[in-house]
Amino acid sequence: MIDIRQRALDLLLITAPEDKVQGVAALFEQAATNPIEISRQALDVPELPGRPAKPDLVAPRDLPRRRNNAELGHAALIHAITHIEFNAINLALDAIARFADLPEDFYRDWLRVAAEEATHFTMLNAHLAESGKTYGDFPAHDGMWEMARKTHHDPLIRMALVPRVLEARGLDVTPKMMDKLRASGDLKAVEILELILREEIGHVAVGTRWFNYLCDQRQLEPLSTFSELLNIYFAGELRGPFHDEARKQAGFTDAEMAMLNSR
Structure with missing residues (x-):
């Protein structure tokens, strides 16, 4: 029996993107073929998710202007989208772990979303690598997670x-x-x-x-x-x-x- 909320919390806490996306894919596959358990108690979900030391998170106004250098600007755009997708993985996992007493379909829906966001992240990061960059090489903003924190309750x-x-x-x-x-x-x-x-x-x-x-x-x-x-x-x-x-x-x-x- 898979405790889907506890497993989502474990994945939420992982800092390495590669480990997180692999874990999400594995949990999604396991939940599709095995019975799941949905714990009803509140879990100790932290305010911030597990994430790598990079990228540096700055205010949107402090992000470098992409138009100043065409080649770097293109890579920075792909990086910005990659960052959104990484945040989206954590947002889906956070919804599963944080909110109790909802129907089973709620948790299955958000696990599917997490798995698809993990695929998006992997595809974008691989494409970013073709320009010699990787996730974390550019600064990013934390607007999505700021709203997540405001809605934790x-x-x-x-x-x-x-x-x-x-x-x-x-x-x-x-x-x-x-x-x-x-x-x-x-x-x-x-x-x-x-x-x-x-x-x-x-x-x-x-x-x-x-x-x-x-x-x-x-x-x-x-x-x-x-x-x-x-x-x-x-x-x-x-x-x-x-x-x-x-x-x-x-x-x-x-x-x-x-x-x-x-x-």
Whole structure:
């Protein structure tokens, strides 16, 4: 019997990216073919995940400007996306380990997300190596994890604001990044991002599924709840343009898109 929450916590604490992605892949495979146990007690989940000493984490304004050097700028862009995917692995593991008393499908959904994010990270880091760089060679910012820390206390708020805001932002910006990479001739990176975009729609949909489930459990109306949380945590900061089609595929309603586009 696999204690999926404890195993997710063990993986969350691993600092070496290669060990983390291998462990996630192994757990996903094991959980697909073996019974799982879901411990109901609170686990001692730290505020910060296991991660390597590099990259240096700085404020977004302190990141070097990629346009100053075309070759380094291209590698820095791939590195920035790689960093997002590494954070996404930890975010999925944290959701499994941190939040108790949810249906089994919640934990299976987020384990699948962690496994797919691990694949994304591995593909991007291998592509980064082709330019002579590796994950950790450039500084990065920690915005995704800062929001994770703000939502440690409530799975409903986590589902609303991490997958449905921060990760959904990737749906909005990825097509333009693909255009930029295509123009530079990096068709391999475009191919990787095409896969990531398809699977990230599914990841945001997982957030939508469990946000709506938790709203239903608490007898909350999803649209007004989502709007209120945006006002509290992202007052004036969330603006379009939005990738309406991708967001609708990820479960955003017409009313939610109208609300977002009117902000």
